[in-house]
Amino acid sequence: MDKLDALLEKILEAVEEKKLTIPVGISNRHIHLKQEDIETLFGKDYQLNKLKDLSQKGQFAAKEVVTICGPKSIIEKVRVLGPARKETQIEVSIGDCLKLGIKGKVKMSGDICETPGITLIGPKGTVVLSKGVIVSQRHIHMDEEDAKRFGVSNGDVVSIKVDGIRGGQYDNTCVRVDKSFTLECHLDTEEANALGIEPNSKIKIMKK
Amino acid sequence: MDKLDALLEKILEAVEEKKLTIPVGISNRHIHLKQEDIETLFGKDYQLNKLKDLSQKGQFAAKEVVTICGPKSIIEKVRVLGPARKETQIEVSIGDCLKLGIKGKVKMSGDICETPGITLIGPKGTVVLSKGVIVSQRHIHMDEEDAKRFGVSNGDVVSIKVDGIRGGQYDNTCVRVDKSFTLECHLDTEEANALGIEPNSKIKIMKK
Numbered sequence: 001m002d003k004l005d006a007l008l009e010k011i012l013e014a015v016e017e018k019k020l021t022i023p024v025g026i027s028n029r030h031i032h033l034k035q036e037d038i039e040t041l042f043g044k045d046y047q048l049n050k051l052k053d054l055s056q057k058g059q060f061a062a063k064e065v066v067t068i069c070g071p072k073s074i075i076e077k078v079r080v081l082g083p084a085r086k087e088t089q090i091e092v093s094i095g096d097c098l099k100l101g102i103k104g105k106v107k108m109s110g111d112i113c114e115t116p117g118i119t120l121i122g123p124k125g126t127v128v129l130s131k132g133v134i135v136s137q138r139h140i141h142m143d144e145e146d147a148k149r150f151g152v153s154n155g156d157v158v159s160i161k162v163d164g165i166r167g168g169q170y171d172n173t174c175v176r177v178d179k180s181f182t183l184e185c186h187l188d189t190e191e192a193n194a195l196g197i198e199p200n201s202k203i204k205i206m207k208k
Numbered sequence: 209m210d211k212l213d214a215l216l217e218k219i220l221e222a223v224e225e226k227k228l229t230i231p232v233g234i235s236n237r238h239i240h241l242k243q244e245d246i247e248t249l250f251g252k253d254y255q256l257n258k259l260k261d262l263s264q265k266g267q268f269a270a271k272e273v274v275t276i277c278g279p280k281s282i283i284e285k286v287r288v289l290g291p292a293r294k295e296t297q298i299e300v301s302i303g304d305c306l307k308l309g310i311k312g313k314v315k316m317s318g319d320i321c322e323t324p325g326i327t328l329i330g331p332k333g334t335v336v337l338s339k340g341v342i343v344s345q346r347h348i349h350m351d352e353e354d355a356k357r358f359g360v361s362n363g364d365v366v367s368i369k370v371d372g373i374r375g376g377q378y379d380n381t382c383v384r385v386d387k388s389f390t391l392e393c394h395l396d397t398e399e400a401n402a403l404g405i406e407p408n409s410k411i412k413i414m415k416k
Contacts, residue, residue: 170376
């Protein structure tokens with residue numbers, strides 16, 4: 001029976017361990033648009049068309065893409081995400097910023113205060129923004145039940161860890177708790193690639 | 209005198225701390241070529257032309273660039289580094305691999321065993337490689353004196369750390385000790401950007 005107990009304990013440990021892993025969502029560059037800018041870029045009374053649902057409820061990748069133009073170069077076919085937001089926000093990587101010729105600023109989504117501007121070009125018009133480009137601060141979405149399980153609260157800043165040949169740890173990862181959220185850690189492509197993270201990878205929150 | 213002692217101690221601590229920081233070299237995609245491939249790409253008896261010296265003694269960025277072609281897309285103007293090596297090796301990021309349509313493999317420079325191939329196009333010819341593309345494993349170059357100071361040996365695998373809004377830690381960083389080496393931690397652009405590292409940033413080796 002000792003052997004069986006030990007085996008059961010190992011299985012339970014593995015189950016507990018699995019409960020504490022978090023799936024990763026890898027964000028490529030994308031844009032959230034306010035309705036006014038949607039209409040300038042795509043036409044009067046234009047509504048975004050859904051391409052596919054995203055993991056966070058109500059959010060979707062739209063069929064629409066725009067060109068973003070910095071002082072140094074442009075990036076074409078940048079995906080628009082829907083639905084329309086209160087403010088237009090462009091989320092790019094630091095590599096994209098270097099390419100575009102703008103100084104990237106790491107910010108939590110929704111905070112575009114003191115961020116660089118950029119020019120957006122759509123099929124029906126151009127929007128010249130004086131601000132709105134962010135490099136998204138890494139963050140974890142979760143609902144209240146998940147928060148309890150992980151022992152964290154909305155606004156907490158945690159470190160996350162991943163194993164493997166490119167394994168390591170990212171500090172300053174914001175926890176965002178809302179009953180509408182689906183458990184997912186959002187990293188940009190550079191953050192994912194630098195730790196060898198792939199779409200089906202899982203991360204863990206480091207114990208404090 | 210107590211205050212002066214405390215101040216002196218703080219200054220000494222800061223000096224010791226500074227001694228244990230390591231400058232970072234950020235590697236963009238590049239190619240090392242063997243002489244035979246140099247001649248296929250650029251012409252018979254061709255010699256690479258130096259654009260500028262690199263931090264490691266004898267190594268240089270050449271004026272020459274080539275186009276690398278994967279099954280999905282191509283990347284133009286990839287810098288050749290000199291001098292010629294025994295084997296041709298292409299160092300790219302995981303993002304580059306996704307763009308080219310090849311499966312990136314993290315390897316120490318010099319180890320191209322079981323790596324994907326690629327096609328190189330130069331002004332005078334094309335080289336079709338069956339292997340040679342690596343995603344370089346992060347590593348630190350240092351001489352024997354540095355190794356003693358950091359308490360590490362050639363072949364050690366350490367974790368490195370950086371502070372800041374994108375701060376964090378990378379495990380599996382190889383230590384390479386040789387009397388010809390200049391102290392420098394080599395990261396690719398994605399690794400540097402993901403930790404918010406810039407050309408003048410310093411990293412530290414984590415204590416074991």
